[in-house]
Amino acid sequence: MMKTLFASFVLAAVSTCSATAFAAEPPVVAVEQKQFALLQKHCTDCHVGADAEAGFRVDDLPLQITDLKTAARWQKVLNSLNSGEMPPEGEPAIDKAAKANFLEHLANAMVDARSLLADQKGVITMRRLNRREYRNSLRELLGVEINVNDLPADTSASAFDTVGSNLYMSSTQFEQYLRLGREALNEAFDRQAALGVEKKVHFEAEEITPKVAKFIEYQVDARERAENWIKEVDAAVARPENAAVIEEIKAGPLGTHRDILYRNWKKIAGAPAPESFGFQTGENNADKALAASRPFHLPYHRYYMEQPAIETGAYLAASSEHPAVLDNATFNLLVPFNWPVGNYVVRFRIAATEHATPDRRFIEFGINPRTQQAISVHEVTGTMEEPQIIELPLTMTRANAERANRSLFLREKGTRDNWEQALRVAGMGRAENDGIGQKFALWVDWMEIERVPDADQPKPPGIAAIAQLPLDDKSAAPQAADLHAAFEQFAKEAFRGDLPSPQYVDQLVQVYQSYRDLGEKPSDALKETLAVVLASPMFLYHSEPSEAAEPRQLTDRELANRLSYFLWGSPADRELQSLADAGKLQDPKILDEQVTRLLDDPRSQDFVDAFAYQWLGLDRLDFFQVNLQHHPRFDNSTRQAACREIYETVGRLVAQNESLTDLLSSDYVVINAVLANYYGIEGVHGDHFRQVSLPPDSPRGGLLGMAAVHLMGSNGDTSNPVERGAWVLRKLLHDPPPPAPANVPQLARLAGKPLTTQQRLIAHQEEPQCASCHRKIDPIGFGLENFDAVGIWRTEDSYQALDDNGKPIKDGKVTWQIDPAGAFHNGPSFANYLELREKIAAQEDAFARGMTEALIQYALGRPIGFSDEPLIDDIVKQAREQKYAARSFVHALVQSKEFHSK
Structure with a gap:
């Protein structure tokens, strides 16, 4: 029942091929004669001979679909029947069951024909690094992570992000690569400047308790004032002499909201509105007065002050109970603006209260609560008697260097995905707690962030390559010979082991000097020059040159990079490079050992995530x-x-x-x-x-x-x-x-x-x-x-x-x-x-075959075709012998001649 990609070639063919002949002759895609009989029955009255209606003939329509012209003619038949254009009105209708069978057969034949006619016969298009590979390559070279989402998307509905035909290049992208290269270098230089810096900040949650008490005072005072003012408003609205003004206000976009009345109070009453309703500033006092007049704010805050552990910590509340005034719906920790980039660890001490149902025992962590997007979620297993300490890593980058973005937050899971959800959660809480407000499920004792010591951290290869150059603007300017040596080594690292030409390095020195002549600081001139390297074809493209018409075998160095980008999405490491330079990587035993090593490495998560995402749609x-x-x-x-x-x-x-x-x-x-x-x-x-x-x-x-x-x-x-x-x-x-x-x-x-x-x-x-x-x-x-x-x-x-x-x-x-x-x-x-x-x-083989076809496309960066049938058969056979073990597919593909060829 379950066909493979090319099985329908056999079902639809006039003549079939044996399995042994498959590799010698291409398959035949054809419409079955019994299906073609349906067209003969219903179409030959109008679509035959030189004077065929609309110039479309059925009598000379080839059954075998061997070229694009024939495929286009059959596609026209398929489109006409699908759209209901044929048969035309007045002609006998086609039996529904027969038509459904014909359309299924022809649609499958057209899919197979497109696959056959698009067969690249193993040719791999020259391709650049995709977004994922580019990001990982910068990470391995400079030790930084940057956001590359502004680059064009690399995927399509029918191809993986490794397929060369998707990976085009434009002049706009070149500018983007220069900008992203500078951004990565700025990040890397800042990290080097911050080596050895130690920072830590600690915040006790109970510091918000006095704010709650103070806010209650504001609410009591504001409520009395607001109620008196509202009475004055209502009386003013009722006066006949104010009718025209009131009608004018009603015609406004917000109607008769009291906030609008407040701002128009002088026009209505002939006197200024009250300047204060008991709050700290006069700004938005009308809005605050209205908020204070809502019946649930004051009881909710009084309910908070009755909780048993407010002197030693803070409870997390519903996020819409007290807007813009007090925020213990999220627990915030402000990180000082001038803290350096680098790796940090965040810790917080937390407990679940007696009101924490199973759904409410999770805490969300993130940066900048305004974005509403949490970074991670964590189960809270600690109790009020024995709170737990949760510890998690955080990388502080230049991208979140803005003060607003350096606010770390904790909040109860699922309470603030959007504002509508926040209102729903708050409303449910009031309904379940006598109209007061949501019962508190989580309690926070304290929160802190600390920079991870990095004084002994090894330099990334790109930074190590320029170690002899000063990275600041205080040291003496480097000599030309030092620049030449550093740029040569940096370019070699960036070009994944390929040594740049002396002329190329000379040009880099000239670029650096040009920036210095224009008045740029030494560090800026250095970054601008290195950014040119990171935007060059030797960095952005997979280097597998081939001048011959026929496929050639990859060199050991090319094989190392192809294997590494396949399983890590990043360049070959020192061990792979050393084996390649020693000419040992082509040895099947050593290659198998390296595949195992790469899959055992945490970096293989990039392969798992990227392949699964695209393979499974x-x-x-x-x-x-x-x-x-x-x-x-x-x-x-x-x-x-x-x-x-x-x-x-x-x-x-x-x-x-x-x-x-x-x-x-x-x-x-x-x-x-x-x-x-x-x-x-x-x-x-x-x-x-x-x-x-x-x-x-x-x-x-x-x-x-x-x-x-x-x-x-x-x-x-x-x-x-x-x-x-x-x-x-x-x-x-x-x-x-x-x-x-x-x-x-x-x-x-x-x-x-x-x-x-x-x-x-x-x-x-x-x-x-x-x-x-x-x-x-x-x-x-x-x-x-x-x-x-x-x-x-x-x-x-x-x-x-x-x-x-x-x-x-x-x-x-x-x-x-x-x-x-x-x-x-x-x-x-x-x-x-x-x-x-x-x-x-039960359809194990069909599933394995589909995955194998996807794996070949992902690894080789090209669509599969008929010429890949022997490879597919061989990989599935080897995997079947190992009970479809996940790694057996990878080992079989890497050992194939196709993986070793360009």
């Missing part, structure tokens, strides 16, 4: 926001943990060299406390991801049990069986459906009808051009319907029909029990999700 996770009103538990921290689950699971398989088929079905999950709480799995505590065993009937385990996978198959609010079914076919069964045709009827046309999801899709399939794909996609998608839009297990679903204005229609809601039973198109049936997962897990 995780970019869809960035398409939409979750409707937190309907799915309040899936906050941003949970979302981040759910996405991380995929990477951590793949990373575990690679690290432990276990079977890749565990991604189809497994009796364990790789989760942390956040996800354990979300999934309802007990006994898991701590922030680190670890393997957790599951009971036999658990829906978790494997990709299909992960919340992030189901989020991709939704719109952030409701599930989408079509997206889910298509993803399973593409990524797990290696049986991708063809692209959706244009002009197909949209499900939106049914928005005003109270139908179940299944009824909507059945209506959608009334057209053959829809049924040809959906009959294969939908059964799988419906088999996954027990998971809601954010991966929570459910047994029923509902739908609310809407009118043209998006308003709910009366009696337009329908609720139904989910029925996941179904059958694969022309394949076996399944009674529920667990049986569906079992059927999918």
Whole structure:
């Protein structure tokens, strides 16, 4: 049932090829004669001979699709039938089932034809470093991390970020590379200047308690004044002589808000408004008076002052209970503005109170609470009797050197993803606590940040290369010979071992001197010159030159860099370079040892994350926001943990060299406390991801049990069986459906009808051009319907029909029990999700083949083609013999002649 990328060539071909002949002759893509008979039956009256209607002939249409001209003619047939243009009105209609079969066959044939005609036959396009590789290369060279998101995106819907055809270069990018190079050098120079600097700041949380008490005084005083003033306003509004002024105010954008009345008070009453309502300044007193008049602020702050541990710490509150005045919804620590860049450690002492339910035992940490985005989330296991100390690393960079950005914060998880959510959380808290306000779940004792000692830190290779030059502006200017030697060594490091020409180095010295002649400081002239090196082709491009028409074998140095960028996304380290320079890297045994070493290194996480993200199509996770009103538990921290689950699971398989088929079905999950709480799995505590065993009937385990996978198959609010079914076919069964045709009827046309999801899709399939794909996609998608839009297990679903204005229609809601039973198109049936997962897990070879094709594209930086079939077969065969061990795919690919060729 499950075809591979080229299996349909055999199914569609007039003549077939044997497995042994596959490598000798290209396959034949053709339309079957029995399918072509449908065109002959319905089209030959108008589309034959020299005078064929619209100039399109069917009688001379080749069945074999061997060139672009023939492919274009068949694409026109496919488009005309999909759009309903053919047959025209008045002509006999095509039987729906026959038309659906024809469209499925032709669509698959066109997909295969495009793959065959686009075969690069192993040719690798010259390519530059992608954003990820560029960032990592700067890190290895200079020891800094910079933000490269302003560079153009490297990925596309059909290619990895390593594929050369995506990695173009423009003059604008050259300017960006110069700017980013200068930024990286500024960061690196600042780090060197700060070596040995020690800094630490400590803050006790109870310092906010007097502010709460003072604010209560303000509120009591302000409330009395505000109430008196409001009475004066109401009386003034009622006076007939003020009617015209009041009408003028009402016509304004904010209507009759008392704040507007306050600002217009002189116009209304003929006298200035009160200057103070008891607050420290006169600024925005009207707004503060109104806030103070709200019934829940004063009781909430009095409730805070009644808590038992306010003299030794602070409780975290709901974020919208006291806007703009007091902020103990986030616990802030201001880092002094003049602190140097470098690595720091943040510590805080914290406890969960008796009111901390399982959902409320997590704390978010971040920089600058105005951004609302947390960096990390941590489980709080400490108690009020025995608080815990949480310690985490933080890199302070030039990018967050602004004072506002140097405010570190702690806040309760899920309370401030957006303002609407903050209001909802605060409102729920008042409803659960007699209208007073949310009960306090977390208590903070203190918080501190300390710079990590770095006096003995080794210099990064790029900085070591220029060690003989002064990096400040106080020392004597360097001599030309020193500049020449330093620039040569820096360029060699930047060019990944390739020595620059003497002429190139001479030009760098001239560039430096030109900047000095223009009055630049020595350090600035040095950075501007080195930035030129970092924007040069030898740094930005993978250096694998080839002048011959035929592929050649890589040199040892080229092999070292190809291997390193494959598994680390960064240049070869000293050990790889030494083996390459000694001519030993081509030795299969040594190469295998190096693959193992690179995969054991923490830097291989770059490979795991980047490959998994692109192979599994995780970019869809960035398409939409979750409707937190309907799915309040899936906050941003949970979302981040759910996405991380995929990477951590793949990373575990690679690290432990276990079977890749565990991604189809497994009796364990790789989760942390956040996800354990979300999934309802007990006994898991701590922030680190670890393997957790599951009971036999658990829906978790494997990709299909992960919340992030189901989020991709939704719109952030409701599930989408079509997206889910298509993803399973593409990524797990290696049986991708063809692209959706244009002009197909949209499900939106049914928005005003109270139908179940299944009824909507059945209506959608009334057209053959829809049924040809959906009959294969939908059964799988419906088999996954027990998971809601954010991966929570459910047994029923509902739908609310809407009118043209998006308003709910009366009696337009329908609720139904989910029925996941179904059958694969022309394949076996399944009674529920667990049986569906079992059927999918049985397709190990198809899954392995799809992953192998993706791995080849990622590693070699080019699309796969027919010429890669022997390589694919060989890798899958070797992996199968090792029970699909994750590393076996990598070892087999690295040992192949294709990996060693340019």
